[in-house]
Amino acid sequence: MSLRRGAAHGAAWNFATAVGERSIGFAVLAILVRHITLADVGLIAIASALSEIGRMITTGGSGEQVVASPGDRTVEAGAFWAQFILAAAIAGLLFVAAPVLARAYGAPALSWVTRVLSVNIILGTFLVVPSARLVQNFGFRALSLMSLGSTILGGTVALALVFSGRGLDALIAQRIVGITFYAAAASITARWYPPAFPSLAAIGRALRFNIPMMGAAFVDYVAATGYVVLIGIRMPVAAVGEFRIAQRLAEVLRELTVFPASKVxxxxxxxxxxxxxxxxxxxxxxxxxxxxxxxxxxxxAGAVAKPVVVLMFGVRWASSAPVFAALSLIVPAAAVYAFVNPMLTALRRPVLVSVFAAINAASTALAAWFAAPEGLLILAWTLAARGLLTAILLLPALSIGIGRPAWPLLRLFTAPFIALIAARVAAAALVPVLVQQSGLGIVAMFSQLAVGGIIAASVFLGTLALLAPRRIGTLLGQLTSAFRRVPVVAEPVG
Known part of the structure; x- marks a missing residue:
């Protein structure tokens, strides 16, 4: 399979999985949040973020190292055991620190929830190397099906628990069951099992490669999701739950539009x-x-934020809609940043990966810390503004990755960004005029969803066609040729 077709098929499988997985995941979440309090959602958000930070630190760099060294079993062994040792240490540290963290957040239940979820840090070590083996061979179909299976199994267990009156347990089990299934399935598919303990030199080489990448993984997670641990200190746990719903919707938006391609x-x-x-x-x-x-x-997404939130999660969560509308504007920055890590990693520049990741995370953490006390909406708009600023700050990283000035790449966002503004303004002005129903009823919400979506999509495509007519045709031609056996020479981007 050619590079073009391999990448295109991988991205297609990633996208199909993201759609299926998120559809199932949100169907489960929509049911769960109707039976769980705001405080419980906030509690799980904080505990999950703490455990995921630990998991991201310990697994960061290992998969990239294996992908960059195809077939080298010594590298695989060093990568696995280096991350396993670190995972055990960090999980133990989090287990001991759980009561202190519970007091800091003013939530006693956070202690035992954090201790249970710390198990995910160790489970994650059994996933990275087999997944990297599959990525080397563009085995995204297998990875996609396993990811979908983990979502279905975790969701099934969660629903069984929530309908038996164990809401908090349901959210915890969903995470543990999902990652356990994924790790086991990936290991079997890749025909991988934990290798014998390698030499200390192999572990040392793995750590020298991984430590900068671990730092990058940590700050990447802080920038994307982990900053919720900061706002949890600055606002009530129930408000964190409200914010988490909007944040999760924004994350899924990134997963559907950025991550399917970025994984290849x-x-x-x-x-x-x-x-x-x-x-x-x-x-x-x-x-x-x-x-x-x-x-x-x-x-x-911004145009239909209100009906999406109300229809999915109920009227109780309607105040999360404007927060989601603002957070959806972070997607352009996520698209720019999606290039930094893989480009610099491919060039074997892990230290630079860490530097630019730190810039992204530090700006997110500062924005979250200072804006959180001002309310959820101010926080969301501050994070959106930070994303646009950070996209510009990442230009040096893109320049290093492509070996020339990066402005030609960033300029590609100009016409679509103008189209985005036109679409959001048109939807905000026309939906109230065209949709006569008021309130938060089902009919009104479905009407706003349909009308707002059609207006926003039509105005976006129309504006883009006026500003850059060749780009749409070129894009369709490139995507079509990527799935055909006959290669097509791409036209220059206008």
Missing amino acids: FLPVFVAVRDDPDRRFAVARSLVDVLAIGSLAAAAV
């Missing part, structure tokens, strides 16, 4: 890292896809 970036850039001209051409094509796709999704 590392093997793609590894394949072209020694050819600067080809690396730039690949980066330009990928940026064009993400710029149009991510901003179109943000335009529509």
Whole structure:
């Protein structure tokens, strides 16, 4: 399979899985939150973020190291045991610190919840290496099916528990069951089992590669989700639950528009890292896809935020809608940042990965810390503004990755961003005029969802067609040719 077809098929499987997985996941979540208090949602959000920070630190870099060293079993052994030792240490530390954290957040139940979820840190070590083996061979179909299976199994267990009156236990079990299934399935599919303990030199080499990447994984998670541990200190736990619903919707928006393609970036850039001209051409094509796709999704999501939240989670969560509308604007920055890690990793520049990841996370943490006391809406708009600023600050990283100035890549976002603004303004002005029903009833919400979505999508595509007519045709041609056996030479991006 050619590089183009491998990347396209991988992205397609990632997208299909993201749609299926998130559809099932949100169907389960929509049921769960109707039977769980705001405080419990906030409690799980904080405890999950704490355990995920630990898991991201310990697994960061291991998968990338294995992908970048195809077939090297010594690297695999060093990567696994290095992360396992660190995972056991961090899980133990979190277990001991749980009561202190519970007092800091003013939530006694946080202690035992954090201790239970710390198990995920160790479970995650059995997932990274087999997944990396599959990524090396563009085995995204298998990974996609396993990810979907983990979501279904975790959701089934959670629903069984919540209908038996154990709401908090349901949220906890959903996470543990899901990652356990994924790790077991990936290991079996990749025919991997924990290797014998390698030499200390192999572990040392793994740590030297992984430590900068661990730092990057930590700050990446803080920037994407983990900053919830900061706002939990600055506002009540129930408010964290309300924010978490909007944050989760924004995360899914990124997962559907950015992550399906970004998961194939590392093997793609590894394949072209020694050819600067080809690396730039690949980066330009990928940026064009993400710029149009991510901003179109943000335009529509912001326009229909209210009916989406109310229809999915109920009237009780309606106040999360404007928060989600603001957070959806973070997607463009996520699309830019999606290139930094894989491009620099492919060039074997892990220290630079950590530096630019730290910039992204530090700006997010500062924005969250200072804006949280001002209320959820101020917090959301502050985070959105921070995302746009950080996209500009990441230009040096993109320049290093493509080996030339990155402005030509960033300019690809200009026309779609103008189209996004036009779509959001048009929907805000026309929906109240065209939809006569008021209130939060089902009929009114479905009407706003349909009308708002159609207006936002139509205005976005119309504006983009006026500003950059060739880009839509070029994009469709590139996507079509990627799934055909006959290669097509891509036209220059206008």
